[in-house]
Amino acid sequence: MISKKLSDAINKQINREIYSAYLYLSMASYFDSVALRGCGSWMKAQFKEEMTHAMKMYEYLYKNASRAVMLPIEAPRATWDSPLEAFKHTLGHEKMVTGLINDLVATAKAEKDTGGEIFLHWFVKEQVEEVESAEDKVKKLEAAGGDGEKIRVLDEELGKREFNG
Numbered sequence: 039m040i041s042k043k044l045s046d047a048i049n050k051q052i053n054r055e056i057y058s059a060y061l062y063l064s065m066a067s068y069f070d071s072v073a074l075r076g077c078g079s080w081m082k083a084q085f086k087e088e089m090t091h092a093m094k095m096y097e098y099l100y101k102n103a104s105r106a107v108m109l110p111i112e113a114p115r116a117t118w119d120s121p122l123e124a125f126k127h128t129l130g131h132e133k134m135v136t137g138l139i140n141d142l143v144a145t146a147k148a149e150k151d152t153g154g155e156i157f158l159h160w161f162v163k164e165q166v167e168e169v170e171s172a173e174d175k176v177k178k179l180e181a182a183g184g185d186g187e188k189i190r191v192l193d194e195e196l197g198k199r200e201f202n203g
Contacts, residue, residue, distance in 0.1 A: 040102040041149040047142055050097045053109040054138055059088035061114035061131060065124050068117055074189075076197025077121060083201040084128075090203045091161065100155055121189060122179040136165040164200035 039102070040048075066081035096106045118124040139161045146154035182188035 040099065040104045040154060041151060043147050044142075044149045044151055044154055045102075045104040047096050047145045048099055048104075049107045049109065051138060051142055052092045052106060053111065053136065055088050055092035055095065057111050057114065058131065059085045059092065060111055062088060062128075064114040064116055065118070065128070068124060069121070072121075074193045076193035076195065078123075080196040080199050083199050086201040086203060090096060091164070094160075102153070121186060121193075122176065125172060125175045125179055129169065129176050132165065132168040132172050136169060139165050177187060 040092035062081045066078040066085065069075070069078035069081060098108050115127070118127065139158065143155060143158045143162060146152075146158055175192075178192050179189070182192060
């Protein structure tokens with residue numbers, strides 16, 4: 039059985055994962071509206087991935103005699119000045135989520151919940167990949183500068199991503 043403290047913390051993280059999905063769907067809408075459909079597609083895959091993360095946590099609570107509680111989801115930002123700004127926002131957001139996951143691990147450790155710690159280590163590894171991926175996109179967009187052709191090539195590359203949840 040999971041402690042109330044850890045259950046509450048995981049419920050808050052479910053909310054953050056759903057917010058992340060909502061943010062990435064908002065970014066997809068932004069990219070689609072500026073004719074960067076590849077970037078929009080990449081963000082839609084991110085949306086699906088974040089919802090999968092939320093559902094992993096949801097299922098974990100039930101498997102451990104707890105309950106998922108749906109908390110209000112705040113509205114995400116809707117516009118960015120450039121693709122680079124949007125991906126910098128993505129990078130900052132993923133770094134923030136990494137901190138939240140690390141806090142969850144610390145809570146599991148403090149609650150002496152080894153099973154919870156083991157479960158959360160998947161998310162720790164996932165966050166390393168998330169930050170690395172966002173950093174890669176920021177570096178590529180910085181290298182592209184304002185060159186429309188380079189941005190088009192990157193947009194085409196990002197459009198090839200598929201979610202394999």
